[in-house]
Every structure is written in structure tokens, then in C-alpha cells.
Amino acid sequence: MDSTQTFQVFNRGPSPGARLVFFAVLSLLLMFVDARFRYLESTRSALSVLVSPIQHLATLPGALWHQAGDFLVAQNRLLEANKVLHRQHERDSAQLVQSQALLQENQQLRNLLAMQQRNQFSVQFAEIVYAEIDVFKRKVLINKGGSASIQAGQVVMDDKGIVGQVTRIYPWLSEVTLITEKNHAVPVQVLRSGLRSIAFGAGNTSQLSLRYMPVSADIQKGDVLVTSGIDGLYPPGIPVAVVEKIERDPAYPFANIICSPVGGVDKHRHLLVLSALPALPERPQATPVLAKPGKAGKN
Amino acid sequence: MSYLDQAHPEIQRPVSNMLIMASVLGALLLNSLPWEGLWLSLRPDFVAVAMLYWCTHKPLRFGIGMAWAVGILADVSDASLFGQHALSYTVLAFGGVVLSRRIQMFDLREQTTQVFFILLLTYAVYALVHWQVSGQVAWTYLLGCLTSTLLWVPISVLFQSMRQMRVDRE
Numbered sequence: 139m140d141s142t143q144t145f146q147v148f149n150r151g152p153s154p155g156a157r158l159v160f161f162a163v164l165s166l167l168l169m170f171v172d173a174r175f176r177y178l179e180s181t182r183s184a185l186s187v188l189v190s191p192i193q194h195l196a197t198l199p200g201a202l203w204h205q206a207g208d209f210l211v212a213q214n215r216l217l218e219a220n221k222v223l224h225r226q227h228e229r230d231s232a233q234l235v236q237s238q239a240l241l242q243e244n245q246q247l248r249n250l251l252a253m254q255q256r257n258q259f260s261v262q263f264a265e266i267v268y269a270e271i272d273v274f275k276r277k278v279l280i281n282k283g284g285s286a287s288i289q290a291g292q293v294v295m296d297d298k299g300i301v302g303q304v305t306r307i308y309p310w311l312s313e314v315t316l317i318t319e320k321n322h323a324v325p326v327q328v329l330r331s332g333l334r335s336i337a338f339g340a341g342n343t344s345q346l347s348l349r350y351m352p353v354s355a356d357i358q359k360g361d362v363l364v365t366s367g368i369d370g371l372y373p374p375g376i377p378v379a380v381v382e383k384i385e386r387d388p389a390y391p392f393a394n395i396i397c398s399p400v401g402g403v404d405k406h407r408h409l410l411v412l413s414a415l416p417a418l419p420e421r422p423q424a425t426p427v428l429a430k431p432g433k434a435g436k437n
Numbered sequence: 438m439s440y441l442d443q444a445h446p447e448i449q450r451p452v453s454n455m456l457i458m459a460s461v462l463g464a465l466l467l468n469s470l471p472w473e474g475l476w477l478s479l480r481p482d483f484v485a486v487a488m489l490y491w492c493t494h495k496p497l498r499f500g501i502g503m504a505w506a507v508g509i510l511a512d513v514s515d516a517s518l519f520g521q522h523a524l525s526y527t528v529l530a531f532g533g534v535v536l537s538r539r540i541q542m543f544d545l546r547e548q549t550t551q552v553f554f555i556l557l558l559t560y561a562v563y564a565l566v567h568w569q570v571s572g573q574v575a576w577t578y579l580l581g582c583l584t585s586t587l588l589w590v591p592i593s594v595l596f597q598s599m600r601q602m603r604v605d606r607e
Contacts, residue, residue, distance in 0.1 A: 150497065154500075154501060154531055154534045154535050155531075157500065157501040157502065157531070158501060158527060158528070158531040161501055161502065161505040161523070161524075161527040162524055162527050162528070164505070164520070164523075165505065165508070165520035165521075165523040165524035165527060166520065166524065167520070168519045168520030168523070169518050169519060169520040169521060169524070169566065169570075171519070172518050172519035172520065173518060173570055178519050181519075182513055182519065185509065185510065185513040186513050186514075188510065188513075189465075189510055189513050189514040192462065192465050192466050192469060192514065193469050193514060195466055196466050196467075196469040196470045196471070197471060199470070200470075200471050267471075268469075268471050275516075275517075277516065279516070306516065313516050320571060320573060321571075341573055
């Protein structure tokens with residue numbers, strides 16, 4: 139606007155071009171710092187206090203809609219659901235008694251073998267506030283944050299299996315990266331054969347892929363993948379995915395294995411946050427460094 | 438279609454800063470409604486269109502710096518990379534400010550074509566940054582550019598009428 143004029147009557151500050159360059163460089167700098175160093179998390183959570191009233195307001199219509207739906211639900215549907223849940227509860231409690239007995243037995247055996255005990259996890263309930271926040275990302279926001287002592291890295295699951303992992307904490311919200319996010323990795327184990335692998339998110343579809351599995355690997359369609367627990371972050375034995383499709387092409391060293399997640403990654407509103415990160419065994423003591431032979435020779 | 442044929446919408450009415458702030462905050466609110474699936478791709482960027490209106494109609498009151506600040510807020514609310522929205526909104530505001538004289542010459546129908554290219558550039562910058570960072574682009578994202586362009590006429594008419602209301606009350 140002013141940049142075309144040779145002389146200005148009113149001083150209107152720097153020209154639009156100069157401003158564009160200034161703010162563009164500032165943005166690029168911020169992006170670089172945010173992507174590489176993660177220095178800006180505190181700034182982000184401070185600014186989120188400004189934005190969170192807007193976010194809460196935005197979720198209000200949806201929450202009211204759900205409440206109205208809960209209020210107007212028909213009685214026979216409730217009765218039906220209650221019956222189904224009762225039946226499931228009876229079935230589950232029978233299994234629970236069995237599994238408690240197994241747990242006891244497992245603990246005793248582990249004691250006998252002097253192995254490390256498996257940790258018990260306590261869970262926190264959380265509700266999804268936003269299902270998707272961006273076309274590009276497979277992330278959701280849940281309604282528990284730093285104030286509910288959620289920590290980054292905690293594992294999020296629903297009643298069936300792993301859903302994702304807490305990646306960013308705000309005061310009242312936290313961001314959960316779904317396991318289907320591109321390049322998100324979960325260490326898994328094939329339940330049938332005990333084969334270990336890593337399940338990567340495939341990006342924009344609700345699929346996972348197993349990479350670097352040799353063509354000859356013992357894996358079949360319908361195999362259940364559970365967390366292996368080797369990473370020390372995911373508790374072992376929680377279902378992650380079911381193998382859907384295997385393409386074995388001898389031209390490639392690795393098989394192309396597509397799985398679909400077991401948990402309702404983009405279905406449910408209620409999630410469980412495993413509220414204690416597993417206690418890792420202490421780091422082994424560093425072995426004392428022996429004197430180098432060359433130096434010893436000099437002495 | 439009297440609005441569309443209005444070549445020169447009489448003398449520009451004064452605008453209070455309150456109206457500008459409220460409209461941008463309202464747009465942020467609309468953006469952060471829980472859109473899902475295809476609706477999320479089709480969701481127009483309300484913030485971008487609202488800011489473009491103010492950049493073209495009041496370039497001295499709402500400029501590149503303001504757009505950048507709003508972009509930072511949008512980054513926080515979207516949990517996107519810090520500066521990603523800020524960069525694309527900076528480009529948007531630059532386009533709006535530089536072309537403000539030209540855009541005000543046109544009627545709403547002709548403005549829409551001009552606005553489309555500014556919005557396309559804005560969307561492209563955002564997608565480009567995302568592509569650089571994560572190596573993939575969801576092409577459905579660019580659909581939002583079309584719906585945003587379609588939003589230009591209703592938003593212009595709405596803001597114009599809100600500016601007039603304020604005068605009528607006095």
C-alpha cells in the first residue's frame with residue numbers, strides 16, 4: 139500500500155513487505171525451535187489458559203447434545219442394555235476369578251524363580267473433549283490434564299486395547315497421540331507365537347503396519363498382537379491390534395503386514411489413562427574403568 | 438442479489454475495536470467446535486476469512502502483526518507446531534493488506550475470486566510446513582480452501598451489516 143509511494147505524509151510504520159518478512163522469519167524460528175528443541179512447552183501451556191475458555195465453550199454444544207440424548211433415551215433400551223451388561227458382568231466375573239487364581243500362581247512362580255514382579259496399574263477415567271483437532275494429525279484431547287497429575291508418556295486405553303499415549307500436558311487438558319498416528323510405534327508381541335515386533339501407525343487411516351518382519355516370519359492372518367512391555371512404558375499383555383492382511387513378496391526382504399487396532403481408536407468417548415508409569419529397575423552400576431594399558435606402561 | 442451487485446457499499450462505516458476482537462474470537466470458537474471426519478476437511482477456516490475481511494477493509498487497524506498473534510493462539514488451540522498457523526496467517530494478512538485497495542474496488546462476486554487465491558496461498562503455506570515436518574500431506578485439507586472462499590460473501594455481508602447497526606443506534 140504505502141510501499142509504492144515515494145514519500146509519506148503520515149508515518150505508518152514499516153511497510154507490509156517488511157512486516158511480512160519480520161513475522162515470517164519469527165514464525166519460522168518458532169517452528170524450528172518447537173520442532174527441534176521443545177523449549178516452548180511452558181509458553182504453550184501458559185497461552186492455553188487464554189484459549190481454554192474458548193475451547194470449553196466450543197465443546198459445550200456437543201456436551202449438551204449428549205446430555206439431552208442421555209435424558210431422552212428410551213426406557214426399554216436402557217433395560218436391554220442393562221440386561222446385556224449384567225450378562226457380560228457375570229461372564230467376566232467368572233473369568234476374573236480364574237485370572238486372579240492364575241495371577242496368584244504366576245506371582246508364586248515368579249517368586250520361586252526370583253524374577254521381577256509385574257506391576258499393578260491403577261487407572262484414571264478420562265473423556266475425549268475433541269475427537270480430531272486437525273486433518274493431518276491422529277490426536278485427541280482428553281479432559282484430564284496437569285491438574286489431575288497426568289504425565290506425558292502415560293498409556294491410554296479403552297476397555298478393549300491400547301488407544302494411544304499422552305504426549306502433551308495442558309493445565310486442564312492433555313493431548314493423546316493415537317497409535318494410528320504416522321510413525322507412532324508400539325512394541326508388540328504376537329500372542330500365538332511370542333514373536334516380537336514393532337507396530338507403526340500408518341497415518342491417516344485406522345491401520346497399523348508391522349515393519350521389518352522377514353518374509354518367513356511366523357505370523358498369520360487373525361493373529362492378536364499384544365504389548366510386549368519391553369520398552370518399559372507400555373504394560374505387557376494389553377491387546378493392540380489384529381493382523382488383517384499379509385503380503386509376502388519374495389522380491390522384498392520384509393513382509394508387508396497390515397493390522398487393525400483392537401481398541402476403539404476413533405470410536406469411544408471414555409478412555410482409561412494408566413496412571414502410574416511402571417517403575418523401572420535401577421540402572422546397573424557402571425563398571426569401574428580400568429586404567430588404559432598404554433598409561434600403565436608409562437607409569 | 439442486491440448485495441452482490443453493490444459495487445461500492447456506500448461510505449465505509451466506523452468499526453469499534455470490540456467488534457473486530459469479538460469477531461475474531463467468535464471465529465476461533467467456530468474453528469474449535471468438535472468437527473469430525475469429512476466435516477473437518479470441509480470446515481472453512483473461519484478465523485482466516487474473518488481476518489481477511491478486516492485486513493482488506495481496515496488495513497490500518499488490523500494488520501500483519503495482529504494476524505500473527507491470532508495465529509499463535511490458533512496454534513495453541515489446534516496443538517499444531519508453534520508458528521505454523523502464525524506463518525500462514527501472516528501471509529494471509531500480507532495479501533489482504535497489499536490488495537486491500539484493489540479488493541475494495543470490486544463487488545462481492547469479483548472479490549471472491551481474489552480472495553480465493555489469497556486463501557489458497559494461506560492453505561498451501563500451512564500444508565507445505567506440514568509436509569516439510571512430517572513428510573505427508575492430506576489432500577482433503579485443501580477442500581477447506583474452497584469452503585472458506587464460499588464463506589467470503591456471507592461473512593462480508595454479515596460484518597457490513599454489523600457495522601451499519603452500530604451507526605444506526607447512535
